[in-house]
């Protein structure tokens with residue numbers, strides 16, 4: 001079972017992913033693999049060095065990284081649940097905010113398995129940006145306006161996809177976690 005956690009930078013994905021893993025292991029006795037994208041060191045390096053120069057190359061690099069990630073996930077047979085911190089909805093939301101045609105991104109990513117559940121942490125970019133670490137890996141230019149567009153894109157994607165559940169991430173972390181647990185509980189019971 002594949003669960004994706006999505007949202008703009010600083011929305012709380014990593015914190016939620018770790019706590020869900022703990023809860024699923026300790027309370028639900030599940031074997032959980034926690035993973036994240038971008039996945040490979042080599043492609044992350046190329047993204048940093050080359051990707052930002054051109055959004056088409058960036059889209060292809062994130063998607064190629066996903067190909068390697070998915071092939072690796074397929075071999076992790078000992079787990080009941082895989083939680084990934086970012087998946088293809090990130091490419092659709094971010095790279096279409098950079099001007100890439102959404103349908104083309106969907107086409108490039110259509111071979112990857114669809115998550116049974118995606119938790120979308122929704123938060124205004126102005127609030128999220130105050131939570132983002134200073135050592136932000138990819139250092140977007142004009143981060144705030146980009147993240148505003150990315151947020152809108154995520155909400156648009158969620159309108160047409162029932163498996164994406166929107167959680168208001170301006171709430172306390174305890175409230176966010178509790179809502180996330182309810183969605184996961186529905187899925188596993």
Ligand SMILES: Nc1ncnc2c1ncn2[C@@H]1O[C@H](COP(=O)(O)OP(=O)(O)OP(=O)(O)O)[C@@H](O)[C@H]1O
Pocket residue numbers: 007008009010011012013014015016131132133169170171172173174176
């Ligand atoms: N609901 C919340 N309320 C307040 N602070 C939160 C909440 N959730 C997470 N945080 C804090 O916000 C910061 C960013 O959280 P986190 O690293 O989990 O976000 P992220 O979405 O994974 O970010 P990035 O995409 O930049 O890696 C952390 O300091 C975390 O403790």
Ligand SMILES: Cc1cn([C@H]2C[C@H](O)[C@@H](COP(=O)(O)O)O2)c(=O)[nH]c1=O
Pocket residue numbers: 009010037038062063086087088090091092094095137138
């Ligand atoms: C997978 C993916 C990621 N990104 C962007 C989003 C973030 O700014 C960084 C990843 O770092 P984080 O620690 O997860 O925040 O990369 C993207 O633009 N497109 C993608 O497909």
